[in-house]
Amino acid sequence: xxxxxxxxxxxxxxxxxVPINGNKVSLYACGPTVYDSSHLxxxxxxxxxxxxxxxxxxxxxxxxxxxNITDIDDKIIxxxxxxxxxxxxxxxxxxxxxxxxxxxxxxxxxxxxxxATEYLQQMIGMAEDLVKKGKAxxxxxxxxxxxxxxxxxxxxxxxxxxxxxxxxxEQVRSQxxxxxxxxxxxxxxxxxxxxxxETGWTSPWGFxxxxxxxxCSSMIKSVLGExxxxxxxxxxxxxxxxxxxxxxxxxxxxxxxxxxxxxxxFINVSEEKMSKSLGNFKTIGDLLKEYxxxxxxxxxxxxxxxxxxxxxxxxxxxxxxALIRLVRASLFAEYEENGGGFYPSKHYRFNEKVAAAYKRxxxxxxxxxxxxxxxxxxxxxxxxxxxxxxxxxxxxxxxDAAERKLRAKALKDYAGVLGLTLADTRREVDRxxxxxxxxxxxxxxxxxxxxxxxxxxxxxxxxxxxxxxxxMDTAEGPTWEKT
RNA sequence: GGCGGCAUAGCCAAGUGGUAAGGCAAGGGUCUGCAAAACCUUCACCCCCAGUUCAAAUCUGGGUGCCGCCUCCA
Numbered sequence: 001x002x003x004x005x006x007x008x009x010x011x012x013x014x015x016x017x018v019p020i021n022g023n024k025v026s027l028y029a030c031g032p033t034v035y036d037s038s039h040l041x042x043x044x045x046x047x048x049x050x051x052x053x054x055x056x057x058x059x060x061x062x063x064x065x066x067x068n069i070t071d072i073d074d075k076i077i078x079x080x081x082x083x084x085x086x087x088x089x090x091x092x093x094x095x096x097x098x099x100x101x102x103x104x105x106x107x108x109x110x111x112x113x114x115x116a117t118e119y120l121q122q123m124i125g126m127a128e129d130l131v132k133k134g135k136a137x138x139x140x141x142x143x144x145x146x147x148x149x150x151x152x153x154x155x156x157x158x159x160x161x162x163x164x165x166x167x168x169x170e171q172v173r174s175q176x177x178x179x180x181x182x183x184x185x186x187x188x189x190x191x192x193x194x195x196x197x198e199t200g201w202t203s204p205w206g207f208x209x210x211x212x213x214x215x216c217s218s219m220i221k222s223v224l225g226e227x228x229x230x231x232x233x234x235x236x237x238x239x240x241x242x243x244x245x246x247x248x249x250x251x252x253x254x255x256x257x258x259x260x261x262x263x264x265x266f267i268n269v270s271e272e273k274m275s276k277s278l279g280n281f282k283t284i285g286d287l288l289k290e291y292x293x294x295x296x297x298x299x300x301x302x303x304x305x306x307x308x309x310x311x312x313x314x315x316x317x318x319x320x321x322a323l324i325r326l327v328r329a330s331l332f333a334e335y336e337e338n339g340g341g342f343y344p345s346k347h348y349r350f351n352e353k354v355a356a357a358y359k360r361x362x363x364x365x366x367x368x369x370x371x372x373x374x375x376x377x378x379x380x381x382x383x384x385x386x387x388x389x390x391x392x393x394x395x396x397x398x399x400d401a402a403e404r405k406l407r408a409k410a411l412k413d414y415a416g417v418l419g420l421t422l423a424d425t426r427r428e429v430d431r432x433x434x435x436x437x438x439x440x441x442x443x444x445x446x447x448x449x450x451x452x453x454x455x456x457x458x459x460x461x462x463x464x465x466x467x468x469x470x471x472m473d474t475a476e477g478p479t480w481e482k483t
Numbered sequence: 484g485g486c487g488g489c490a491u492a493g494c495c496a497a498g499u500g501g502u503a504a505g506g507c508a509a510g511g512g513u514c515u516g517c518a519a520a521a522c523c524u525u526c527a528c529c530c531c532c533a534g535u536u537c538a539a540a541u542c543u544g545g546g547u548g549c550c551g552c553c554u555c556c557a
Contacts, residue, residue, distance in 0.1 A: 012487095032557080045557040075555065158486060159553070212555090234557030239486095241556095265488090266550095266557070273551070302496065302506065308489080308550070315495045318507035325506090328520075374497090374504095382497050386505035396521060 001059060004376045006230075007306060009238060009261040010156050014378055019229050020259055025061045026224045027053055028258070030216060030233035030241070031113070033070040034094035035079045038101050039281035040296070040311060041267045041274045045234050047297055048264045048305045048379075050107045050419055052232075055375050058348040058417045067110040068219050069095060072117050073212060077199050087199050088117075101284040105293045106419050112223050116215040123210045123218045124203050126252065127190040135251040139181040141193030141206045147186045150247040156261060157239025161186060188244050190214050213244035220257065221249065231258035235265050264305045274311060282311075294327075294420050295320045301381040301418055322389075323422075326415065329392035330422040333408035348417050357406060364410050367391050371414055381418060388415060438464075442471065442478045 004017040019025045029049040032042060053065040070076075071091040080090040102109070116123075127143050130136035135149040147153050147161065154161055164186045189211035194200035200207045220228060226249070233242065242261065249257040267274045274281045287296060299319035303309045350358070358364045367387060374383035391411050398404040415422050429437075441460055448456035461471045470483045 030557080033555090038557090042557050048557095073555090157552080160485075164485090164553075235488095236552070236556055239552065240554090264557070268550075273556090298506090299495095304497070306488095307496085310495080312495080315507080318495060321508090322506045324520095380497075382506095383504065386497075389505060393522085397523095 002372060002376050004056075004059070005378050006260050006262060007378050009263050012158075015260070017260065019061065020227065023060070023062050025056055025063045025230070026228040027056070027063060027065045027230045028216070028220050028224060028228055028232070029065075029067050029110075030237055031067040031069050031110075032094075032098050033073050033075060034091045034098060035073065035076040036094060037283040037285065038098055039274060039283050040287060041234075041281065043101070043105060043284050043287075043296060044267055044300050044309065045264055046102060046107045047105065047300050047419065049232060051301065051381060051417075052230075052262070052379055053110075054108065054348050054417055054419060055379065060349055064112065064224065065110045066112045066114065066219070066223055068216060069098075069113060069115045070212070070215065071095065071115045072199065072209065097285075101288075104288055105284065105296065106421060108419070114219045114223055116210070116219075119215060119218050119222060120201050120210065122222050123214045124191070124201075126214060126218050126221070126248070127210075128204060130190065130248060130252055133252065135248075136190055137183065138205050141208060142181055142189055143191035143205055144182055144187040145190050145244070145248050145251070147184055147188070147247065150251055153186075153247050154243065156246055157243045159239060159243070188213065188240065190248065213241055213248065216241075217245045217249040217257070220245075221253075226253040226257075227255050228258050230260045230262055232262040232264070235263040238263055265308045267309045267311050269311045291316055291320060292323070292423075292425050294423065294425075295323050297418070297420055298323050298326075298385065301385055301420075304378075304380055304382050306378075323420075324426070326388060326392050326411070326420070327422050327424050327426070329395040330408050330412050330415070331424060332395055332404045333412055334405065350413060354413070358410050361403065361406060361410075363391070363394050364407060367394075367410070367414075375417075384418065438469070438480055442480065445471070446478065 005014045006017045007014050027049075029045075032038060049065075049067070053063055056063045072087065076087045076091050080087040083090065127136060130145065131138060131143060134146075136143055136145045153159075154164070191203060191205055191208050191210060191214075193206055193208040196207060198207075198209075200209050220231075231242065231245075238261075246257045269281075291299075295316065296319075299316055300309065302319065302322075358368060367390070370387045370390075371384050374380045374387065377383070388411065391407065391414075395404055395407045395411060398407065412422050441464065445457045445460040448454070448460070464471055464480070465483075468483050469480050471478055471480050
């Protein structure tokens with residue numbers, strides 16, 4: 001098996017990917033905070049990690065992919081307060097919506113999906129252990145992590161503690177109030193006190209809530225262990241979220257939290273980051289009304305995951321047109337299985353017979369090497385996709401039906417590794433088009449009746465009846481309904 | 484202010500030392516009643532300046548422009 005090179009944020013270099021424990025790979029990607037609808041930027045993150053886990057399985061690794069749900073957080077609490085509902089109701093609503101979006105985008109479900117609210121005891125336990133170990137301290141019902149107890153704090157986010165200290169003092173006004181409690185302005189909360197009536201849990205330090213970073217550390221420990229292979233998320237999480245997770249976990253366990261740290265870049269709109277605070281986002285739901293899931297995925301995968309994407313309707317349409325070429329070529333397969341579908345048992349590893357058949361075809365064998373070569377190179381989906389187009393050309397150019405069919409089947413299978421279904425949606429007709437087509441048929445029938453051509457008019461009505469549409473002549477003219 | 488990143492054809496976008504992938508758009512051709520599709524084909528020396536090297540889009544220094552992080556954020 002050829003080796004994969006991954007860009008590790010921690011070292012700032014591409015490194016050979018070697019799992020800690022043989023063939024097993026533990027993968028943790030920070031999931032959504034469910035307080036609002038997801039937008040294209042979130043879709044990118046989920047699609048990127050979906051492709052990474054699919055590809056690792058394709059390569060034969062035994063992957064455990066964990067993605068958490070942050071279902072308790074100040075944003076959720078504040079939003080719920082505005083809407084006058086309970087935070088858990090709000091979180092559940094947006095969690096369901098997130099799942100629906102992911103399903104629509106053909107993003108495979110993670111193997112394990114822990115929620116923060118299920119891990120309160122573990123979080124409290126971890127904070128207690130850190131206090132016991134002298135790495136954290138209690139102050140006024142809060143618990144803070146002592147950054148000075150961390151060996152290499154700032155290494156992941158490439159921050160200098162002294163700069164952060166002065167920055168923290170100047171920039172964050174609320175720090176003024178916390179200054180009394182914190183020993184050091186950079187220290188961050190493991191536990192925050194709350195007053196009765198607010199959302200919270202009882203703890204050794206009184207009623208309160210966990211700090212944001214603690215949930216991932218606790219869930220990783222509980223679900224995957226003290227050190228995992230790959231930890232990932234959006235690049236904005238590098239600092240402070242991942243830095244702090246790393247600091248607290250490593251202070252407690254005295255071993256690395258993750259061997260490789262991978263971060264995906266953002267989507268910009270008009271050269272500005274797409275984000276909720278800027279209000280320039282398109283929700284996944286909105287986009288799916290205009291573009292298919294494959295189009296969105298292809299658009300995202302035509303860019304390298306570490307480079308920012310500039311969103312524009314023009315490039316979305318370019319992706320839409322490009323996808324049609326792949327779909328047309330894949331139709332030669334007459335292959336009913338959904339190439340991109342996900343089943344928990346499916347590991348994207350082609351069965352031996354299929355793989356052998358692909359290997360015997362020289363074109364496919366070369367294609368395989370190119371595809372794998374580009375994906376091995378830090379998941380370069382942009383290049384992998386370019387080879388899909390190359391294969392599509394060879395399929396269309398082939399004169400041999402059996403050869404064409406085999407290659408088209410391969411095209412679908414490899415596209416499936418990227419989560420592209422290549423489903424032919426070109427003939428999915430919406431209600432508006434249906435009505436217009438029926439109006440046209442009824443008009444032709446009226447013309448025939450006006451010419452006393454009852455043979456034609458009856459033919460139209462009888463044939464429509466056969467497909468379940470009954471035509472009725474009323475005083476206001478003809479109309480129709482489904483029978 | 485500190486840190487990190489980016490600048491490649493009309494547009495989008497790979498490529499980190501050996502002479503520019505791919506997609507969209509556009510032009511030409513084959514095919515076709517017309518059209519579409521399909522296939523063939525044409526289309527860049529890589530922001531600017533200086534340097535290292537036999538060789539640079541790729542390395543170094545400087546400049547210009549843009550973006551992100553440092554505060555919630557995928």
